[in-house]
Amino acid sequence: MPTNESAATTATATTTVVEHVEHLVFGGDLEPGDTLPSESELAATLGVSRLTVREAFRSLQARGLVEISHGRRPVVAHPNALPLGDFFSASVRRDARGLLELLEVRLAVEVHATQLAATHATSSDLNMLAMVLDLMRRSVEDEQAFNDADVRFHAAVGAASGNRMLGFLIEGMDEPLHHSRLNSIRGYQRKNHSLQSLVDQHEEIYRRIAAHDGRGAATAMRKHLQQTRNDLRTAFAIDAPGRTDPDAGSKAPSRLT
Numbered sequence: 001m002p003t004n005e006s007a008a009t010t011a012t013a014t015t016t017v018v019e020h021v022e023h024l025v026f027g028g029d030l031e032p033g034d035t036l037p038s039e040s041e042l043a044a045t046l047g048v049s050r051l052t053v054r055e056a057f058r059s060l061q062a063r064g065l066v067e068i069s070h071g072r073r074p075v076v077a078h079p080n081a082l083p084l085g086d087f088f089s090a091s092v093r094r095d096a097r098g099l100l101e102l103l104e105v106r107l108a109v110e111v112h113a114t115q116l117a118a119t120h121a122t123s124s125d126l127n128m129l130a131m132v133l134d135l136m137r138r139s140v141e142d143e144q145a146f147n148d149a150d151v152r153f154h155a156a157v158g159a160a161s162g163n164r165m166l167g168f169l170i171e172g173m174d175e176p177l178h179h180s181r182l183n184s185i186r187g188y189q190r191k192n193h194s195l196q197s198l199v200d201q202h203e204e205i206y207r208r209i210a211a212h213d214g215r216g217a218a219t220a221m222r223k224h225l226q227q228t229r230n231d232l233r234t235a236f237a238i239d240a241p242g243r244t245d246p247d248a249g250s251k252a253p254s255r256l257t
Helices: 004-026 039-046 050-060 082-094 098-120 123-137 143-160 164-174 178-190 194-208 214-239
Strands: none
Touching: 004 039, 039 050, 082 098, 082 164, 098 143, 098 164, 098 194, 098 214, 123 143, 123 194, 143 164, 143 194, 164 214, 194 214
């Protein structure tokens, strides 16, 4: 069993490797997709074991900075939302009330992203939005497929905004909100609404973006997300009979599935 001293030494060595690779990634000489030194090369350069280098690469991979494939050298990762997704997922997992809080974040981020999309969307962006809308129309009888298309639509809006940081934020919220979307859809249907009405909401967002109507696009997205928030509250009430609306100050269900 390693002593505290040996564990501290190992941690320090791993940190040294992490900092060295960070310098390579952010130093300006490498681009996303470029290869990094191998485990053996880094071990020899830094005077550490290959196991230490491997641990450092795992840490960097978890942060979305490098990509590792079996039998190949690590490469510089393309910018991605993985760290944000991990953070949001962990926050929601600890407290189900975080789902409603995350929807408030979506309101702040996606409404603005939609307004920007109305200005910056390219023909390629509009084609992507139209394609995803078609998927939604064809998935109204399949809850899971509809949810997947819904996620893709919002990601496409983020990409169309022209702001990579907003796009990453929206992408980072996709996974933790996956189950909440399914819950909100069920809440929506409990009010005797069909999924076609949700398609109509997304079509209105698309039309406003395609018409370069920033204010109208933002308004359409705000209405849609406010509806989503209300539907999620309905789903909470269904899953937790006897409990009051979590927005009224009561404790939300501790588990959502």
